[in-house]
Amino acid sequence: MKEVAEKIKEAKFAIALTGAGISTESGIPDFRSKNGLWSRYDINEYGYIENFMANPAKVWKMLAEMLLTFKDVEPNPAHYALAELEKEGILKAVITQNIDNLHQKAGSKNVIEFHGNFNRLTCMKCGAKYGIDEINLEELPPKCK
Ligand SMILES: [Zn+2]
Numbered sequence: 001m002k003e004v005a006e007k008i009k010e011a012k013f014a015i016a017l018t019g020a021g022i023s024t025e026s027g028i029p030d031f032r033s034k035n036g037l038w039s040r041y042d043i044n045e046y047g048y049i050e051n052f053m054a055n056p057a058k059v060w061k062m063l064a065e066m067l068l069t070f071k072d073v074e075p076n077p078a079h080y081a082l083a084e085l086e087k088e089g090i091l092k093a094v095i096t097q098n099i100d101n102l103h104q105k106a107g108s109k110n111v112i113e114f115h116g117n118f119n120r121l122t123c124m125k126c127g128a129k130y131g132i133d134e135i136n137l138e139e140l141p142p143k144c145k
Helices: 002-010 020-026 049-054 056-071 077-087 102-106
Strands: 014-018 091-096 111-113
Touching: 014 077, 020 077, 020 102, 049 056, 077 091, 077 102
Parallel strands: 014 091, 091 111
Antiparallel strands: none
């Protein structure tokens, strides 16, 4: 820890790269963990855009489960620590693979979301934007307005 702190202190442009591991303490199992989505859904049937395009209703069942997991979770100390480092000017940005919005919820401002954000969904036909609360997850696939 001391060595990492020294490296961060010496860095001219420190960034953090995060993935699912940072959010597991918030109650979001990572995709590959024991209770993760890939333990219940075959990645080869659900994990690729081609699967989604071929059968959106099927893939949306998994997506709905995932999106509902994200709705009521809170950041954990790791998210808050990164937000504090940014606030102090030590950390310049967070680049994340996560779509759970927890870095922003913790106060991070400069977050680059590699895979988007669960709360900003885009219709693939017309480009209409939706927040998660605007999506009817009872009707899958959800219908565009
Ligand atoms: Zn649309």
